Amino acid sequence: MIPAPLPAERVFRGDRTFDYVYSKRMITGYDPETKTFRTGIGDLLNFGWLPESLVPSDNPLSIHARQRVHSAFARSMVRNGWEKEVSVSLDLDVMGIRFLIRGRLDLIRESDGSAEVLEIKTLDGKPDFTDPVQSRRNNSLQLYFYAKALSSARGLTPDSISASLVFLSMDNTSEPEAHYFPLDLSDEELEGSWLRHIRDTAEFLIAEDARKSIQLSALGGFHFPYDSPRPGQQQILSDVENCIENKGYLMLAAPTGTGKTAAVLTGAIRITLPRRLTLFFLTAKNTHKSIVLETLRIIIKKGVPLRGIVITARSEVCHRNRPRCLPDDCPYAVDFRDKIHESGIMKELLDHQIIGPDILMTIAERAGVCAFELGLCLATQCDIVICDYNYVFDPHVFLKRFFLEQNTAEMCALLIDEAANLPSRAIDYYSPEIRLSWIEELLEDGSCTGKREKLLHPWMERFGEWTILLENSGEDEIELPSDTDIPLQTDSWFKEITELRDPPEPLRELFKAIIDFSKISGVSDSRYHLLYRLENGDRILQWFCTDPSLFLRERLESCHNSIAFSATLTPFDHFEYLLGFPDEGRTVSRKIAWPFPKENLGVWISPVIDTRYRSRMESAALLARKICEIYSAMTGTWLVFFPSYVYLELIADHLKDSSVPLLIQTPGMSREERAGFIERIESENQLVLTVSGGVFSEGIDLRSENLLGAIIVGPSLPGMNLRMKLLSDSYRLRELDPFIHTWAIPGMVRVIQAAGRLIRNSIERKALVLIGKRFTKYPYLGLLPEHWFRDGSIQLLCGGVCGITDFLRKEKGGAKAPP
Numbered sequence: 150m151i152p153a154p155l156p157a158e159r160v161f162r163g164d165r166t167f168d169y170v171y172s173k174r175m176i177t178g179y180d181p182e183t184k185t186f187r188t189g190i191g192d193l194l195n196f197g198w199l200p201e202s203l204v205p206s207d208n209p210l211s212i213h214a215r216q217r218v219h220s221a222f223a224r225s226m227v228r229n230g231w232e233k234e235v236s237v238s239l240d241l242d243v244m245g246i247r248f249l250i251r252g253r254l255d256l257i258r259e260s261d262g263s264a265e266v267l268e269i270k271t272l273d274g275k276p277d278f279t280d281p282v283q284s285r286r287n288n289s290l291q292l293y294f295y296a297k298a299l300s301s302a303r304g305l306t307p308d309s310i311s312a313s314l315v316f317l318s319m320d321n322t323s324e325p326e327a328h329y330f331p332l333d334l335s336d337e338e339l340e341g342s343w344l345r346h347i348r349d350t351a352e353f354l355i356a357e358d359a360r361k362s363i364q365l366s367a368l369g370g371f372h373f374p375y376d377s378p379r380p381g382q383q384q385i386l387s388d389v390e391n392c393i394e395n396k397g398y399l400m401l402a403a404p405t406g407t408g409k410t411a412a413v414l415t416g417a418i419r420i421t422l423p424r425r426l427t428l429f430f431l432t433a434k435n436t437h438k439s440i441v442l443e444t445l446r447i448i449i450k451k452g453v454p455l456r457g458i459v460i461t462a463r464s465e466v467c468h469r470n471r472p473r474c475l476p477d478d479c480p481y482a483v484d485f486r487d488k489i490h491e492s493g494i495m496k497e498l499l500d501h502q503i504i505g506p507d508i509l510m511t512i513a514e515r516a517g518v519c520a521f522e523l524g525l526c527l528a529t530q531c532d533i534v535i536c537d538y539n540y541v542f543d544p545h546v547f548l549k550r551f552f553l554e555q556n557t558a559e560m561c562a563l564l565i566d567e568a569a570n571l572p573s574r575a576i577d578y579y580s581p582e583i584r585l586s587w588i589e590e591l592l593e594d595g596s597c598t599g600k601r602e603k604l605l606h607p608w609m610e611r612f613g614e615w616t617i618l619l620e621n622s623g624e625d626e627i628e629l630p631s632d633t634d635i636p637l638q639t640d641s642w643f644k645e646i647t648e649l650r651d652p653p654e655p656l657r658e659l660f661k662a663i664i665d666f667s668k669i670s671g672v673s674d675s676r677y678h679l680l681y682r683l684e685n686g687d688r689i690l691q692w693f694c695t696d697p698s699l700f701l702r703e704r705l706e707s708c709h710n711s712i713a714f715s716a717t718l719t720p721f722d723h724f725e726y727l728l729g730f731p732d733e734g735r736t737v738s739r740k741i742a743w744p745f746p747k748e749n750l751g752v753w754i755s756p757v758i759d760t761r762y763r764s765r766m767e768s769a770a771l772l773a774r775k776i777c778e779i780y781s782a783m784t785g786t787w788l789v790f791f792p793s794y795v796y797l798e799l800i801a802d803h804l805k806d807s808s809v810p811l812l813i814q815t816p817g818m819s820r821e822e823r824a825g826f827i828e829r830i831e832s833e834n835q836l837v838l839t840v841s842g843g844v845f846s847e848g849i850d851l852r853s854e855n856l857l858g859a860i861i862v863g864p865s866l867p868g869m870n871l872r873m874k875l876l877s878d879s880y881r882l883r884e885l886d887p888f889i890h891t892w893a894i895p896g897m898v899r900v901i902q903a904a905g906r907l908i909r910n911s912i913e914r915k916a917l918v919l920i921g922k923r924f925t926k927y928p929y930l931g932l933l934p935e936h937w938f939r940d941g942s943i944q945l946l947c948g949g950v951c952g953i954t955d956f957l958r959k960e961k962g963g964a965k966a967p968p
């Protein structure tokens with residue numbers, strides 16, 4: 150029996166600890182057919198408006214505290230004869246656009262043809278302003294709208310309505326104090342500000358309608374970025390169109406070289422552009438983004454006027470080169486809105502069809518504003534957003550302006566590239582951890598108060614106890630009982646953090662993790678295991694999530710549609726489950742055939758060498774000789790993929806005395822080192838030793854005429870450790886074969902990805918040698934792609950390698966090269 154999992158909405162829900170600010174997506178609620186914009190007053194006021202300055206957003210508990218103070222005040226007013234939460238609406242026609250604006254005012258008291266209206270806001274500390282029209286423009290406009298709506302609905306004259314903003318100051322030391330700011334409803338500046346905002350909004354909608362109509366007519370004449378789609382691409386195109394049209398789920402397994410990026414993008418934009426959906430192209434690695442951008446540029450050249458933006462990591466575009474953003478101490482965060490308006494950069498940026506990080510940084514630097522936040526604001530005005538998975542799926546990083554609320558999420562169409570990578574990334578997203586180094590840093594901080602010390606000391610004690618358990622085990626990681634006493638003290642931390650206007654970074658991290666922990670600890674959920682480990686000198690306590698599929702499902706279901714594609718997305722049922730795609734026939738799965746002449750890929754299995762962990766030392770010399778023999782038979786470049794660095798180094802050691810030129814991958818290579826490595830692969834003849842599942846085995850296009858083939862050493866099975874054991878237990882609980890799902894499938898996915906570096910067009914002819922007995926056996930043999938077989942079988946490499954050289958010397962396949 151599998152214990153009932155914790156419902157996804159109980160964990161990591163509504164966490165606002167990452168985004169500093171967020172505005173609504175621009176177009177939600179607008180019907181271009183009838184030119185009617187149905188919107189709430191909050192959304193309307195955020196429409197197209199940039200944040201005044203960037204400030205850290207509230208933590209979830211302080212939001213809760215604000216709501217509590219707000220409700221208590223409203224209740225006390227109701228006891229004094231006020232009515233709370235009254236719905237009002239306004240119907241306006243501005244520049245041919247009909248605005249249907251709705252809202253719910255906080256408090257109203259009516260008598261004899263007059264009305265008093267109050268709008269409640271909370272503040273940290275006392276108000277430091279005197280004129281709310283200047284300092285709290287959105288709050289003032291909101292109240293102005295209520296008064297206008299009331300006047301029109303109840304036939305009240307403007308001077309019979311009085312309206313005040315009430316700011317409740319929260320300083321946690323005493324009862325909140327109410328500060329009243331009456332609004333002069335006849336103030337010309339207020340009226341002007343309201344009219345300007347509505348007119349700006351109408352102008353934006355009109356301009357967007359014009360942009361869309363140009364886009365639509367261009368789309369009519371656009372079929373494909375290249376001459377014409379090949380059969381596999383045609384299939385992808387129509388599957389993608391159907392999926393988006395029907396708000397469905399699609400899984401596409403298409404071998405490397407199919408041209409799936411072009412086909413998926415073409416199918417997607419043909420449907421999303423007319424429907425005004427935002428297309429999210431999600432990638433696991435930066436290298437994938439360049440392929441997408443290249444394709445988009447060709448589509449744009451074909452006359453389709455798109456607007457796309459690339460969102461990168463905050464630290465990559467931070468003008469101050471900070472690993473962590475500290476907006477309170479950053480000049481690029483101050484006067485964000487005014488600087489953008491005054492510099493006119495918004496229009497300049499929107500004139501670009503592809504807004505990449507370089508353009509964004511240059512232009513943002515000129516205006517003195519944060520490039521990352523500017524990119525997020527711009528994303529709401531783009532047709533395509535290209536970003537990492539985490540901006541959609543990570544509970545602390547997801548883009549709240551798109552995915553927090555259903556009405557905006559359902560306007561987002563998801564394309565998940567190289568989707569086989571998402572399940573392991575999702576495990577990280579949903580496995581919160583607490584580090585001893587945070588606790589130590591906080592204790593060493595000179596500003597640590599006695600109260601905070603009292604909260605931190607139990608952690609030091611518990612870390613000490615867990616460390617003894619870890620040391621006694623002799624392992625690097627242990628599992629602790631799920632009912633282990635963890636000194637969360639959530640309420641006390643809540644008080645501690647809400648008392649601080651600007652908590653230090655380790656405190657924020659710790660508090661965020663404590664909130665996550667508090668949602669998991671004490672709840673019986675078979676997906677979660679409490680682990681303790683030593684890593685780079687730090688000690689880490691972690692709730693390890695073995696199955697984040699329900700969390701992924703929640704996000705997927707809130708969006709318009711989801712399309713996952715990869716060269717390695719089979720077996721479909723394995724990935725369908727891990728990715729959270731719905732079963733019961735709701736997900737369409739499509740396997741695309743190998744697009745090139747089969748005879749151009751020669752595949753051999755060398756079954757003599759035993760590459761199992763226990764036999765590696767013994768068979769190392771033999772393996773090195775075999776690799777040398779293959780390389781020496783024909784001069785050129787050969788890629789050799791190993792399951793691990795340790796294995797790679799072992800064989801490199803055996804090869805170092807040979808005359809074979811070696812290029813060897815090392816762990817943790819920088820971006821520049823990786824680029825240089827690829828350049829050398831493409832320009833020199835050598836034996837390239839690299840690891841499967843690494844940066845050179847997926848998502849890169851190698852353009853080397855000298856590349857003769859690849860040698861893949863053993864199925865690249867994940868190592869055996871505590872985490873893998875827990876993952877395999879979770880498959881066992883679901884009555885799935887634990888070995889196949891935990892080790893065999895991921896291991897063979899890496900093999901197939903590595904082999905995908907070989908053939909990229911119809912005229913190339915390459916050899917693939919799989920080394921290891923296991924490739925000839927169950928389950929590995931059954932997981933090899935169909936196009937590696939000839940007449941149902943694969944050649945064995947038992948004697949010499951002349952079969953390979955004969956194959957490579959033969960005339961190349963006759964099929965025409967694709968575009």
Ligand code: SF4
Pocket residue numbers: 203463466467468469470471473474475476479480481482518519520521522
């Ligand atoms: S420039 Fe850097 S530190 Fe400043 S707000 Fe942007 S990301 Fe944060």
